[in-house]
Amino acid sequence: MPTIHFEGRDVECEAGAVLRDALLAAGETPHNGLADTLNCHGMATCGTCAVAVDGDVSERNAAERRRLSFPPHDADSGLRLACQTEVYGDVDVTKHGGFWGQHVDEK
Template sequence: MPTIYFGDQQIVCQENDNLRRVLMQADAPLYNGIAGHIHCRGLGTCGTCAIKVIGEVTEMTRIERWRLSFPPHQAGSGLRLACQCRVKGDLTIEKRSGMWGSGK
């Protein structure tokens, strides 16, 4: 079973689990500030669950590429949307600052 390292947390999950759901069930700090109350509930449209992922997850979805291609995000930033990722192996997660987790 894959292990996710997020800050001080180690979260064990099943392969192919949705990353956003796993992090939320573990009370991991996926959302910054008000984003915890106004996010899109996993539809991939708000971009507030953007994270840096080191490890194997599924390929980017069409909606994920679309959302990460405009401000405050930018294409090629290396960020992923947790709501659009499925876990394929051990991961290390980094959440950046700012409402959208873009570091801005």
């Protein structure tokens, strides 16, 4: 069973689980501030669940590539949308600052 390491906590999930869903089920959130309420609920349209992910996860799908290709995101940032990322093995997840989590140089 994969383990998600997120903000000092370990969350277990089934292989293939959507990262956003696994975090929310564990009482965690991939959103900052008001984005916890003001988001697209997993439709890959808002981009507020952008996180840095290191580990065994799915490739970016078309919806994720599309949303991460326009501001405030940058397609080259390396960020992933938690709502589109499937977890296959242990992962380290980091949420950066900013409404969309786009400030990769700050925490």
